[in-house]
Amino acid sequence: MRDTLTTVIIRVSEARVRPERFEAFREMIVSAVRAFSGRYPGLVQHEVLLSPPGALLYVSRWHSEQDLIGYAGEHWRDQPVVLPGEEEYLLAPLQVRHFMLEPLS
Template identity: 65%
Template sequence: MGREVLLAPPDSLLYVSRWCSEEDLVAYARGHWRDRPVLLPGKGGYLEEPLRVRHFVRAPPA
């Protein structure tokens, strides 16, 4: 598991989180993890527009 924040000034930010398993992600984010971002309480007020969610899966080694 890991995370990083990448800034693209003037107004973009990319938050990447890596999970050991899909089960771990579901335990943290609950039922709508595929289509709704998980925000900590009160953090939505800092956003100028809604977050977009995209998921990527690491390809197995060749």
């Protein structure tokens, strides 16, 4: 049985990036998310994962659904958070998925 006090929601936003714009997009995302820890209560951890030249993942871990609503809004389950001007770097719209950690012990 899951302990709801230790539940963490893992949010993965995947960007398919225009290869010629990859470095500029990486810089924009890293700069933007650097301030998220102090801005969004409930953000446990976050990281940017790179797969040049065409993909970038923003992975964040959240304490609760309420925390995700504070970050991404009421439609957090299926709508990605898009930064202003982000679409000019992308080959396709952002994709967002959510996971819950399954304890192994």
